Amino acid sequence: MPAVSFQHVSKTYRSSRGDVHALTDVSFDIQQGEFFGLLGPNGAGKTTLISILAGLARASAGRVEVHGHDVVADYAAARRQLGIVPQELVFDPFFTVREALRLQSGYFGVRRNDDWIDELLVNLGLADKANANMRQLSGGMKRRVLVAQALVHRPPVIVLDEPTAGVDVELRQTLWQFIARLNREGHTVLLTTHYLEEAEALCHRIAMLKSGRVVALDKTSALLAGTxxxxxxxxxxxxxxxxxxxxxxxxxxxxxxxxxxxxxxxxxxxxxxxxxxxxxxxxxxxADLEDVFLEIMQADTSPAAFYDVPSAPRERVR
Structure with missing residues (x-):
């Protein structure tokens, strides 16, 4: 059973100017324990796909499952399997860092979670900020708290949507060391990022979106070998x-x-x-992943390319 399964997912937004197709027939699986990268330019549909996975948006067509739980029909079970770090800095200004993490634990019915909260605070460099009010934190520190909130219920699937956007080098290194450790321990990680060197270093496989369609999907090493x-x-x-x-x-x-x-x-x-x-x-x-990314994004690609089908040679369809 895959950790995450996207099956023919499409999303269309209605507007006075006509329909906007944010996603068109997106299908791929993320295996348990995999570190998976989702790349694409702004507006490609990455955040829309994650919003559907998280239950913040509903697909116009298709099905999404997390560990076999449908995100619509079995939403409560699906949510418990996920820990999501959003792009935006969202925080409650009335709580300290520790109180915010305890409250987040309560959302998932996790009690007496202070040992794990302490471990998160230490590993994310927040130990000295545990009793600070969220309003007092810098943007980088708030980003660390968002990561801790996503991990506080020990989800088997971790979704990181641009987690290091606008943060310092120290946080990037601290975050990736900790996330890589969790991945080694069996957690599945889905990452979107514009820092392609991060994706190249961390991800086992990568999917690339362009205009709402998957235009590349393969192992990172195979994508690099293809350029x-x-x-x-x-x-x-x-x-x-x-x-x-x-x-x-x-x-x-x-x-x-x-x-x-x-x-x-x-x-x-x-x-x-x-x-x-x-x-x-x-x-x-x-040549690095940035070169591969630019080559694919600038190509006249069809709805599917670079699919890793073992029984057939890998090729780009133009």
Whole structure:
């Protein structure tokens, strides 16, 4: 039995300007104990899908299950299996941190939970803030409390919706160390993030959404293997030749160009020499998940691609 199952999920919003299709026939399973990444640009449908999973929105079509419990027909059991960290900072200003966690425990019928609450406070760097009022906390500290609230009833499935957006490096490291530990202990984790290096380092499998459709779904290693293996990075203030300019990605003064093998690297450098383009700080490295993501998002993809079907070769459908 999968930890989470999305079966042909669609969501349409009605408006005076016409129907808006936020999700279209989204189907995939997340296995128990998996660290799963859900990626996509803003407006791709990630938060809508999580809202349906959490019961904050209802799908127009399809079915969602958590450990076999339908999120609509068996909502109470499904909710108990989930711990969700939302994007927004939501807090009750009338309670201290410890009181907020005790109250959250009570929502799930968990009593005498102080030992686990203490462990959460220590592991999330909140021990010295346990008796502080929520209003007194910084944005980063409030984010830590949201994570603790999501984990306070020990849910088997943890959903992290942009958990490190706008937080400091210390919190990111602390959070990932703790979440990785829980994942090793058997908790299933569903992560959405715009920090693609996090997804590459943490996720076993990744699904990518574009305009409400799944356009990529595979193991992280397979997605990385499916793109160019080499990336040239260099700084220049010169003008690239047209053959390279069409392929280049600019980040300030830094130019990044993909190459598939050593011969192509040699050809790119030859073209730069011929056109007299000055090059500084040249680096040759491996393409990463950001390169895969941009390649897929910029492609003219069909409703399904990169599905990991063992009996058939993996290919992108254009």
């Amino acid at each position: 160019a293996s080499t990336m040239l990075s260099f700084k220049t203030e010169g003008e690239l030749p047209p053959t390279l300019a069409d392929r280049a990605r600019w980040v300030g003064r830094i130019v990044q160009i993909k190459a598939h093998d050593a011969r192509e690297v040699e050809d790119i450098l030859r073209q730069l020499r011929i056109c007299g383009c000055p090059v500084e700080d040249l680096e040759i490295g491996r």
